[in-house]
Amino acid sequence: MASQYPKRLKQRKVLLMGKSGAGKSSMRSIVFSNYVATDVRRLGATIDVEHSNIKFMGNLTLNLWDCGGQDGFVENYLTHQREHVFGSVAIMIFVFDIESPEFQADVINYSNIIHALQEWSPTAKVFCLIHKMDLVQNQLRGRLFDERSQVIRDHSEVFGKTIEFFATSIWDQSLYRAWTQIIYHLIPNASEIERMLQNLAELIDARELVLYERTTCLVVAKVTRGLEKQNPFKDRFERLSSILKNHKQSMAKHTGVPAGSANFAELQIKTGRFMFFITQLTENTNLAVDLPPSEQMFNSARINIQLVRHKFEELDVGVKRLLPQPQS
Amino acid sequence: TGKLPNSKTGDGKPRLMLMGQRRSGKSSISSVVFHKLPPSETLYLETTTKIKKEAMHSFMDFQVWDFPGHLDYTGPEFDPENLFDEIGALIWVIDAQDEYLEAIHRLNRMIIYLQSSYPAINIEVFVHKVDGLSDDYRGDTFRDIIQRVQDELSDNNYENPPVSFYQTSIYDHSIFEAFSKVIQKLIPQLPTLEALLNSLCSNSRIEKAYLFDVLSKIYIATDTSPTDIGSYAICSDYIDVVIDVSEIYGWDRFMQIGSTTAGEVGLEETGNQDADSVITMDRKAHNYLYLKEINKYANPSTILNVLTVCSLRYLALICLMGEDSPAGRKPLIDHNVSVFQDALKQVFPR
């Protein structure tokens, strides 16, 4: 059974770039290291490149390069370290500070980096985050975002066709929206996972299933069925990430364990309109289940998930043996 | 400790009066606690120039009066009959990051005035903005303020005045905790509630139980075992999780045309049924947190409208479980909670 899935070791290199102070390390610490938004004041400027290996789904290790944005470092990336930095990149995330007083200069800087990337990793995917949007008045956000995106796209060379733009802020769930898309792009067997979730949803007659990674709370895959497709809360997936992440912090504080390991075994919520629970599915993932308000369905869903759990584990298994332990 | 309404002209709603120097944080406090304004946005609040009266409809109705900082309320330009006529509390806000001698002096005049004319008013002092002070300095400042108030009062022959002090900040849970204690003193049924919670805790091996007003995040009672701010914080955060998830998945499916064709025929949805929730922890799979909505009132016109579901009045019981509460015990807890709920209905008949 296990053999029918591709078991290649996936080490994906992700570059995080942008001017110094743009907010790169802040967002990295929040998404991957359990910082809360107010903690980022403690961060100093990044010196050179900070590497982190983040084990994501079983067979995916994210190799994140947080590249300090001070001019001297960037100069160095573009010259002496050109191949080392820009070689075999899967994704480059470029962060623009919306408050930056010199957008023109930022674009020139961006353009230099795009050329280096095009030279060494022409098949990479570029995500562009227009960051610190909380500092802009609500009515102006949309227009400003469109204008900036257009200029940046025009300077993106071969990446111009596929580049994706997100407006982000560490103060709300927009950060999760962007990172969910980025991660989705990296998961090698997303369609496989989605197919299995679909089957599971039909088996237990769920309204919605959301599979998310335990540390980051980023959504990996989801299935929505029937009437739930009309759920008016279109942003509910990133909201869920953000709710669960906050809850994790709060439990960690209370129990005194590090936020990384403050995991619950199960969360249940039952109301007259829906029933809901979250349970661990595989080593790195939790499953959120949204059901109609029926005790019977609720109980049988829990049992059925127990029973199919090993099938999802297989997506992880074999790989674990191949994978060198990522240093943290 | 509770007092019964004794109003002649008022409407029987306890009154919370926020007073103190300009920029001491009064408007910020009422916006954060009662209007859910994010604390960082209080920077943009304008200075208050006239008394702002608001009615709060929560598990009990009360009024919050926000006063401009510069006026003297003991003077004749205010009709004291109106001001302190209703039972309630005077909340005096002192900015701990600022010079506070003048504030203390004015506070003392107020205390003496109230003691002689309106002894039924509770006097509560919030030593505020303590987030800006280092831990050591914070404690020293707090003690210094208490000492100065007491010294000045005893110079005027007022020994042991009934004044309570709290350290508060809008950037953490402390402001909610302080408000909870202020409001608890105004609930005549408090001793009964505490007794009920005590017996629930001992029957179900619950470590700590809170009765929360879901909307304001104020707790109106807890069992009498020692409280620490950490337990309040985790329970309050847990309410957020349940409310947020309930908003996302509790949308009204009946409003959608053709909902009965969606393959869920025969499942009655009852929008006003009390929610319950439990969290089990990894280690030893013991229960950790338990929540049950109670005492929820829905009138038919609001049941159908998702957007108002969250504005219904209700209380929630939240329990922090002890280490020895295996997940299998939930049915027992459910049972004990329903007994508790019945008892509560007698305390708050509607």
Ligand SMILES: Nc1nc2c(ncn2[C@@H]2O[C@H](COP(=O)(O)OP(=O)(O)OP(=O)(O)O)[C@@H](O)[C@H]2O)c(=O)[nH]1
């Ligand atoms: N208002 C606001 N400030 C932010 C946001 N994200 C980050 N900041 C602030 O921006 C400042 C710089 O953030 P860092 O994450 O250290 O910047 P960096 O891009 O890693 O900078 P280098 O490491 O020097 O390249 C910090 O003071 C953060 O608090 C945001 O979304 N909104």
Ligand SMILES: Nc1nc2c(ncn2[C@@H]2O[C@H](COP(=O)(O)OP(=O)(O)O)[C@@H](O)[C@H]2O)c(=O)[nH]1
């Ligand atoms: N650091 C800190 N600042 C606060 C706190 N509460 C209020 N402030 C700030 O104090 C200033 C004055 O608050 P405001 O409510 O307008 O005072 P008022 O004149 O008494 O109504 C504002 O800039 C608030 O942001 C707090 O708990 N901590």
Ligand SMILES: [Mg+2]
């Ligand atoms: Mg940095």
